Amino acid sequence: MNDDFPAGMVWLVGAGPGDAELLTRKAERLIRAADVIFYDALVGAGVLALARAETRLVGVGKRSGRHSKAQESINDLLLEAAQQGLKVVRLKGGDPSIFGRSAEEMDHLAAHGVPLRVCPGVTTASAASASGQASLTLRGAARGITFVTAHLKAGEPLKLDWEALARPHATLGIYMGRAAAGEIARQLIAAGRDPETPVMVAVNVSRPDERLIRGKLSALSFLVATISDDDPTLLLIGEAVAPRGQGRFVSVEEVLKAER
Numbered sequence: 001m002n003d004d005f006p007a008g009m010v011w012l013v014g015a016g017p018g019d020a021e022l023l024t025r026k027a028e029r030l031i032r033a034a035d036v037i038f039y040d041a042l043v044g045a046g047v048l049a050l051a052r053a054e055t056r057l058v059g060v061g062k063r064s065g066r067h068s069k070a071q072e073s074i075n076d077l078l079l080e081a082a083q084q085g086l087k088v089v090r091l092k093g094g095d096p097s098i099f100g101r102s103a104e105e106m107d108h109l110a111a112h113g114v115p116l117r118v119c120p121g122v123t124t125a126s127a128a129s130a131s132g133q134a135s136l137t138l139r140g141a142a143r144g145i146t147f148v149t150a151h152l153k154a155g156e157p158l159k160l161d162w163e164a165l166a167r168p169h170a171t172l173g174i175y176m177g178r179a180a181a182g183e184i185a186r187q188l189i190a191a192g193r194d195p196e197t198p199v200m201v202a203v204n205v206s207r208p209d210e211r212l213i214r215g216k217l218s219a220l221s222f223l224v225a226t227i228s229d230d231d232p233t234l235l236l237i238g239e240a241v242a243p244r245g246q247g248r249f250v251s252v253e254e255v256l257k258a259e260r
C-alpha cells in the first residue's frame with residue numbers, strides 16, 4: 001500500500017503525448033487515486049478515462065490560442081483544492097518539466113506550504129522518435145539534442161540563438177514551432193545549417209491520427225503547410241531523424257495527394 005498521496009497533496013503528473021499506454025504505472029495509480037484532476041488540453045482522452053467516475057475532471061488548458069485559464073488562476077485552483085483536503089492531480093501533456101510551466105505551479109504551492117511531488121512523463125520528442133524509428137542521438141552524427149520552444153507571440157520576432165542551434169552534429173526538437181516553421185528554416189540555414197538536413201514533422205504523436213512527414217530543412221514550410229492549427233506538432237531536425245527502418249512515414253508527395 002502506497003502512502004505517497006495523502007489528502008491535501010498535489011501531484012504534477014506527466015500524461016505523455018496522448019496514448020494512455022505511454023503513461024507510467026505510477027501516473028496511472030495517481031490518476032486512479034485523485035479526488036480532482038486539473039488537466040491540459042493535450043492530455044489524451046484515454047488517459048482521462050482512467051480516472052474513477054467520482055473524480056472531478058477540470059480542463060484548464062488551451063489549444064492554439066483559444067481561451068484558457070491564466071496561469072495565476074490555475075495556481076489558485078490547485079491551491080484551493082489542496083487546502084480543501086483533496087488529493088489533487090495536475091495532469092500535463094508529455095513531461096511536466098518540458099515547456100509545461102510546472103515551476104510556476106510548484107513555486108506557488110510551495111510558498112503556501114502545500115506538499116507536492118512530480119511524476120515524469122514521456123515527452124513528445126521521445127515518442128515522436130519512437131514512432132519514426134529514429135534515434136534522437138546518433139553515433140558520429142548527433143552528439144546532443146536541444147529542445148527549444150518556438151512559440152510565436154503576436155508581433156514579436158522569434159528570439160533564439162540561431163548560431164548555436166545551427167551547429168551540426170546535434171538534433172533539434174522544436175516544440176510549438178509549426179507556425180514559425182518557415183522562419184525557423186530560414187534562420188537555421190542563414191546561420192549555417194545545411195539546407196539538406198533531414199527533418200521529421202511529427203503531428204498528433206501517439207494518437208490514432210498521428211502523421212510523420214519527412215523532408216529536408218529547406219522544405220520545412222512546405223512540410224507543415226497542410227497541418228491545421230489544432231494539431232499538436234513537433235519539429236525534429238538533424239541527421240539522426242533521417243528515414244530508416246519501417247516507421248510509418250508520410251512523404252510530402254503523399255500529403256499533397258491526399259489533399260487533392
Ligand SMILES: C[S@@+](CC[C@H](N)C(=O)[O-])C[C@H]1O[C@@H](n2cnc3c(N)ncnc32)[C@H](O)[C@@H]1O
Pocket residue numbers: 017018042092093094095096097098099100122123124125174175176177202203204205206207232233234
Ligand atoms: C506546452 S508544450 C508541452 C510539451 C510537453 N510538456 C511535452 O513534454 O511533450 C505543447 C507542445 O508540445 C508538442 N506536443 C505535445 N503533444 C504532442 C503530440 N501528441 N504530438 C505532437 N506534438 C505534441 C507541440 O509542439 C505542442 O504545441
